Amino acid sequence: MSSHEQSYRAGEAKGHAQEKTGRAMDTVKDKAQAARDKASEAADATRERGSETKEQTGSYAQAAKDKASQMAESGRETAAAGKEKTGGFLQKTGDQVKGMAQGAAEAAKHTFGMAEEEDKEDVFKKRDTTNY
Numbered sequence: 182m183s184s185h186e187q188s189y190r191a192g193e194a195k196g197h198a199q200e201k202t203g204r205a206m207d208t209v210k211d212k213a214q215a216a217r218d219k220a221s222e223a224a225d226a227t228r229e230r231g232s233e234t235k236e237q238t239g240s241y242a243q244a245a246k247d248k249a250s251q252m253a254e255s256g257r258e259t260a261a262a263g264k265e266k267t268g269g270f271l272q273k274t275g276d277q278v279k280g281m282a283q284g285a286a287e288a289a290k291h292t293f294g295m296a297e298e299e300d301k302e303d304v305f306k307k308r309d310t311t312n313y
Contacts, residue, residue, distance in 0.1 A: 289295075
């Protein structure tokens with residue numbers, strides 16, 4: 182084999198080797214890019230899940246805050262209703278005590294003869310017995 186032929190074959194082998202190396206490098210680059218893409222997608226998915234979790238937590242906190250506000254308002258309304266009922270009860274009780282005191286005063290006046298003429302006639306009719 183001549184040196185020229187050896188040189189040619191060496192160049193040809195070198196060309197094949199370079200081509201094969203180029204293909205291998207392209208394959209490695211493609212796989213590296215695919216791995217980067219997959220990692221990026223995973224990171225995006227993780228960020229998205231984190232954002233959704235944050236939003237859910239925020240909505241749960243808002244729901245709890247709204248419920249607490251509703252319960253506080255309900256408590257205020259119940260207290261106001263109780264106050265109104267108590268006020269009505271106390272008014273009724275006061276009216277009953279007043280009526281009883283007036284009746285007792287009329288009876289005492291009548292017993293000791295201190296009642297005026299018109300009081301003597303209908304002492305028991307004048308008393309309001311609906312409050313007893």
